[in-house]
Amino acid sequence: xxxxxxxxxxxxxxxxxxxxxxxxxxxxxxxxxxxxxxxxxxxxxxxxxxxxxxxxxxxxxxxxxxxxxxxxxxxxxxxxxxxxxxxxxxxxxxxxxxxxxxxxxxxxxxxxxxxxxxxxxxxxxxxxxxxxxxxxxxxxxxxxxxxxxxxxxxxxxxxxxxxxxxxxxxxxxxxxxxxxxxxxxxxxxxxxxxxxxxxxxxxxxxxxxxxxxxxxxxxxxxxxxxxxxxxxxxxxxxxxxxxxxxxxxxxxxxxxxxxxxxxxxxxxxxxxxxxxxxxxxxxxxxxxxxxxxxxxxxxxxxxxxxxxxxxxxxxxxxxxxxxxxxxxxxxxxxxxxxxxxxxxxxxxxxxxxxxxxxxxxxxxxxxxxxxxxxxxxxxxxxxxxxxxxxxxxxxxxxxxxxxxxxxxxxxxxxxxxxxxxxxxxxxxxxxxxxxxxxxxxxxxxxxxxxxxxxxxxxxxxxxxxxxxxxxxxxxxxxxxxxxxxxxxxxxxxxxxxx
Amino acid sequence: xxxxxxxxxxxxxxxxxxxxxxxxxxxxxxxxxxxxxxxxxxxxxxxxxxxxxxxxxxxxxxxxxxxxxxxxxxxxxxxxxxxxxxxxxxxxxxxxxxxxxxxxxxxxxxxxxxxxxxxxxxxxxxxxxxxxxxxxxxxxxxxxxxxxxxxxxxxxxxxxxxxxxxxxxxxxxxxxxxxxxxxxxxxxxxxxxxxxxxxxxxxxxxxxxxxxxxxxxxxxxxxxxxxxxxxxxxxxxxxxxxxxxxxxxxxxxxxxxxxxxxxxxxxxxxxxxxxxxxxxxxxxxxxxxxxxxxxxxxxxxxxxxxxxxxxxxxxxxxxxxxxxxxxxxxxxxxxxxxxxxxxxxxxxxxxxxxxxxxxxxxxxxxxxxxxxxxxxxxxxxxxxxxxxxxxxxxxxxxxxxxxxxxx
Numbered sequence: 001x002x003x004x005x006x007x008x009x010x011x012x013x014x015x016x017x018x019x020x021x022x023x024x025x026x027x028x029x030x031x032x033x034x035x036x037x038x039x040x041x042x043x044x045x046x047x048x049x050x051x052x053x054x055x056x057x058x059x060x061x062x063x064x065x066x067x068x069x070x071x072x073x074x075x076x077x078x079x080x081x082x083x084x085x086x087x088x089x090x091x092x093x094x095x096x097x098x099x100x101x102x103x104x105x106x107x108x109x110x111x112x113x114x115x116x117x118x119x120x121x122x123x124x125x126x127x128x129x130x131x132x133x134x135x136x137x138x139x140x141x142x143x144x145x146x147x148x149x150x151x152x153x154x155x156x157x158x159x160x161x162x163x164x165x166x167x168x169x170x171x172x173x174x175x176x177x178x179x180x181x182x183x184x185x186x187x188x189x190x191x192x193x194x195x196x197x198x199x200x201x202x203x204x205x206x207x208x209x210x211x212x213x214x215x216x217x218x219x220x221x222x223x224x225x226x227x228x229x230x231x232x233x234x235x236x237x238x239x240x241x242x243x244x245x246x247x248x249x250x251x252x253x254x255x256x257x258x259x260x261x262x263x264x265x266x267x268x269x270x271x272x273x274x275x276x277x278x279x280x281x282x283x284x285x286x287x288x289x290x291x292x293x294x295x296x297x298x299x300x301x302x303x304x305x306x307x308x309x310x311x312x313x314x315x316x317x318x319x320x321x322x323x324x325x326x327x328x329x330x331x332x333x334x335x336x337x338x339x340x341x342x343x344x345x346x347x348x349x350x351x352x353x354x355x356x357x358x359x360x361x362x363x364x365x366x367x368x369x370x371x372x373x374x375x376x377x378x379x380x381x382x383x384x385x386x387x388x389x390x391x392x393x394x395x396x397x398x399x400x401x402x403x404x405x406x407x408x409x410x411x412x413x414x415x416x417x418x419x420x421x422x423x424x425x426x427x428x429x430x431x432x433x434x435x436x437x438x439x440x441x442x443x444x445x446x447x448x449x450x451x452x453x454x455x456x457x458x459x460x461x462x463x464x465x466x467x468x469x470x471x472x473x474x475x476x477x478x479x480x481x482x483x484x485x486x487x488x489x490x491x492x493x494x495x496x497x498x
Numbered sequence: 499x500x501x502x503x504x505x506x507x508x509x510x511x512x513x514x515x516x517x518x519x520x521x522x523x524x525x526x527x528x529x530x531x532x533x534x535x536x537x538x539x540x541x542x543x544x545x546x547x548x549x550x551x552x553x554x555x556x557x558x559x560x561x562x563x564x565x566x567x568x569x570x571x572x573x574x575x576x577x578x579x580x581x582x583x584x585x586x587x588x589x590x591x592x593x594x595x596x597x598x599x600x601x602x603x604x605x606x607x608x609x610x611x612x613x614x615x616x617x618x619x620x621x622x623x624x625x626x627x628x629x630x631x632x633x634x635x636x637x638x639x640x641x642x643x644x645x646x647x648x649x650x651x652x653x654x655x656x657x658x659x660x661x662x663x664x665x666x667x668x669x670x671x672x673x674x675x676x677x678x679x680x681x682x683x684x685x686x687x688x689x690x691x692x693x694x695x696x697x698x699x700x701x702x703x704x705x706x707x708x709x710x711x712x713x714x715x716x717x718x719x720x721x722x723x724x725x726x727x728x729x730x731x732x733x734x735x736x737x738x739x740x741x742x743x744x745x746x747x748x749x750x751x752x753x754x755x756x757x758x759x760x761x762x763x764x765x766x767x768x769x770x771x772x773x774x775x776x777x778x779x780x781x782x783x784x785x786x787x788x789x790x791x792x793x794x795x796x797x798x799x800x801x802x803x804x805x806x807x808x809x810x811x812x813x814x815x816x817x818x819x820x821x822x823x824x825x826x827x828x829x830x831x832x833x834x835x836x837x838x839x840x841x842x843x844x845x846x847x848x849x850x851x852x853x854x855x856x857x858x859x860x861x862x863x864x865x866x867x868x869x870x871x872x873x874x875x876x877x878x879x880x881x882x883x884x885x886x887x888x889x890x891x892x893x894x895x896x897x898x899x900x901x902x903x904x905x
Contacts, residue, residue, distance in 0.1 A: 101800075103801070103802045104800040104801050104802055104827070105801070106800075126722075147666065148666045148670070150664055154664070155663075158637070158641060159664060159666075161640075161670070161673070162637060162641055171876075175876055176875075176876065177874070177875065177876030177877055177880065178874045178875065178876070178877070179874075179877065181798060181851060181852065181853055182800060182851075183798035183799045183800050183826075183827045183828070183852060183853075184638065184798055184826070184827075184828075185796070185797070185798020185828070185852075185853045185855065186677065186798075186853060186855075186870075187853045187870065187873055187874045187877060188853075188870040188873050188877055188881055188898070189674055189677060189678045189681070189682070189870075189881060189884070189898070190627070190640060190673045190674060190676060190677050190678075191674075191877065191880060191881075192673075193640055193670060193672075193673025193674070193676070194669065194670060194671070194673045194674050196670070196673075197666045197669070197670050198669050198670075201669075214722040237582050240582070240583070240584060241581065241582050241584075241694070242694070243693070243694025243695070243696070243697065243749075243750065244750060245693070283724060283753065283756075284722055284723065284724055284756070284757070284760065285753075285756035285757070285759075285760065287752065287756055288750075288752045288753045288755070288756035288757075291750070291752035291753075292750060292752065292753070295750075344660075344662040344663065344664050344665060345662060346580065346583040346585065346661070346662055347582070347583050347584075347663070348580065348582040348583050373664075376662075376663040376664050377583075377662055377663055377664075378663070378664050411660075411661055411662070412660075412662055413660045413662055413665045413667050414667050415665075415666050415667050416662070416663075416664035416665060416666060417664060417666055418666070419666050420666075420667060420668065424667070428667065428668065431660070431667060432657060432667075432668060433657065435654045435655065435656055436656045436657045436658065436668075437668070439650070439654070439656045439658075439671060439887075439888075440668050440669045440671065442887045443669055443671065443674075443884065443887065444669065446880060446883035446884055446887060447880065458668060458669070459668070467887075
């Protein structure tokens with residue numbers, strides 16, 4: 001339990017209504033978007049300004065209390081959960097857009113600004129903020145920075161890291177540092193790039209300068225349907241190889257289509273299709289975008305599409321996108337519980353991996369729905385289940401592990417945009433050796449020597465090799481040291497991988 | 499035992515390219531594999547040897563005081579080119595010209611045109627984060643790098659990132675290496691994000707006074723055209739009688755045709771199209787010019803401050819060899835400049851909150867002003883912490899900070 005005096009001191013900083021200590025209040029924050037992990041924080045505090053954030057963090061530092069930064073809690077890795085001994089610092093009240101500079105195409109925002117609100121605010125200037133995660137109507141820019149969030153349109157425009165220019169960061173000891181510059185050039189090494197995606201382990205971003213892009217004047221949205229999921233995967237490879245870069249290239253399989261069409265988000269997807277591909281092209285010039293759309297349509301038809309339909313107007317386009325963006329919500333209809341997976345594979349491996357996932361689902365008798373960023377090779381196999389059924393959760397975990405192994409086997413990785421958090425800790429040793437994990441841990445300790453910021457996430461400590469202990473022993477005179485065999489280390493690096 | 503003999507025993511005879519008979523008197527070691535780099539650096543750490551890291555020797559002056567020079571030139575393989583995935587994996591010592599040729603044979607393209615000679619190594623480009631005019635349309639170096647494998651100053655082989663398009667597994671140490679100037683380890687392997695070779699690649703040039711061209715550049719930026727490059731070059735750099743504003747269009751035929759029409763509409767059709775070989779020579783000569791002057795630096799301003807920054811640079815160090823990207827606010831300069839001049843310019847830029855990064859300079863200049871100079875408040879300890887984490891013995895001879903920390 002956290003000392004009552006700390007609660008009072010926090011209330012002094014942020015005001016009593018913004019410190020939540022009652023069990024029922026704290027339970028509200030016990031999960032994030034991935035409901036399979038539960039941790040009830042010791043205290044929840046909601047600072048209302050940057051200065052309050054600094055004061056809160058300094059107070060917690062003075063008491064040695066760990067804390068977890070949290071935005072809207074839409075994350076899908078259990079990354080924004082705090083345990084009883086930690087304070088959850090919720091940043092949703094820091095929701096001001098501080099600067100919009102249309103001439104230089106950047107904005108400065110507080111971390112609690114909701115993603116879609118920023119694009120709305122800059123739209124009158126003919127600008128947009130490109131990263132558009134499916135949760136963009138709820139998720140915050142601060143959370144996007146912590147997770148290096150993606151979204152459908154990151155295929156053309158890049159993930160969050162490509163759009164963050166500068167950051168003001170409060171470190172775990174309360175020190176404030178300025179990283180990057182609005183021009184995008186760093187004052188030193190690229191610490192902005194290092195911070196983005198660090199899952200709240202390096203500190204709290206209190207001000208975020210982001211790049212804005214012109215709103216494309218011309219847009220074409222195509223819906224192609226396929227009678228086999230493998231064919232759809234092959235069509236994705238053909239589109240990518242064509243040299244035309246779509247703004248987005250998204251896939252949904254039959255199970256997902258059914259869930260969407262049964263929901264209030266019904267988009268008119270063909271229920272009998274094995275898969276649909278939603279392809280968007282955008283640009284400045286109508287004729288050029290139309291020409292590219294025709295090329296893509298021809299490629300899709302040549303690679304097995306049963307039909308390709310182009311959205312007739314903005315309304316139909318919005319409807320097609322609503323089905324895709326709300327697909328996760330629609331899957332809530334399928335069962336009580338949902339595990340949302342997030343892996344990335346080389347795009348040419350998509351057909352084989354999709355078949356492997358289907359085989360795993362059949363073998364474990366599980367319902368797996370695929371809705372994902374096909375253009376990036378970023379898969380989201382979603383497993384619907386009821387955790388009350390004895391043994392089912394274990395089966396889901398085993399199947400998830402096999403899906404991850406299948407993705408890693410083709411050169412993929414275990415997360416493309418959801419992060420490691422708690423959920424994927426166990427998979428980290430499958431893609432990083434002990435030295436690489438230890439290097440990450442050492443970097444974390446540079447930013448947060450006390451390891452009080454979002455503890456227990458991202459790095460599986462048991463898998464790290466000792467960082468400092470190795471220094472000096474790579475003097476491998478063929479395994480000899482002072483004339484004697486040195487069994488400590490002098491062996492090829494390849495043999496050291498754990 | 500002499501260093502060269504130790505290294506021969508450790509890595510084999512072929513690894514020692516030059517003994518102490520080299521012009522700078524240093525043994526020059528060329529490990530043939532990432533593991534060999536790790537073995538060498540681990541030994542250097544244990545023995546207290548200071549190591550200068552070199553690529554092809556075409557960019558950074560090979561003059562940092564050290565006990566040995568480690569060159570990546572034998573790390574020149576391209577283990578994988580995956581045109582269907584638009585990715586490739588290349589060792590750090592391959593020359594950009596050779597890599598570009600191999601990629602083109604597969605119909606793919608690395609959309610980077612860094613300053614320097616054609617044979618500049620990939621590792622050098624990544625380590626210095628030197629993007630060229632294509633940054634306007636395709637982003638900075640970090641956007642083209644999916645992952646790197648590097649060796650720390652004490653000989654650990656570290657993987658970061660991966661070879662897929664999106665990856666948020668763990669902290670992205672790749673970002674630290676891109677633009678780290680080798681202070682955090684030696685890059686040995688790079689996973690690259692590629693693009694399809696553009697069907698059409700067109701360069702158009704307009705000559706005139708700097709002021710006039712700046713206005714035209716502003717008009718083009720305001721038109722929101724999709725350009726690969728928009729670059730203002732000084733007469734010497736463009737090898738013209740006047741300043742030149744160069745536009746590069748790259749992509750599908752309909753896209754390039756549309757943007758060319760948009761360019762005509764925005765500027766009244768003033769530009770002259772270059773033939774393919776002229777365009778190639780134009781961009782190549784400009785890139786090479788930056789490697790022929792003793793000092794080169796880059797400045798990262800805002801687009802609407804581009805003119806002001808050019809004035810400031812002209813006032814402080816002259817503007818004979820300079821190029822600016824009106825769309826991004828980036829500026830690159832080359833020439834001869836004293837330590838005092840560079841410090842004065844950096845201080846003047848700091849007032850405007852604009853960083854200046856020294857990209858190449860003789861060691862005494864690098865040591866005096868550092869690649870980065872003084873950091874903003876609070877950043878110094880973080881960089882120092884990273885430095886001691888990845889090079890605990892201070893084995894790597896890199897001057898990322900100024901020796902007086904005064905910038």
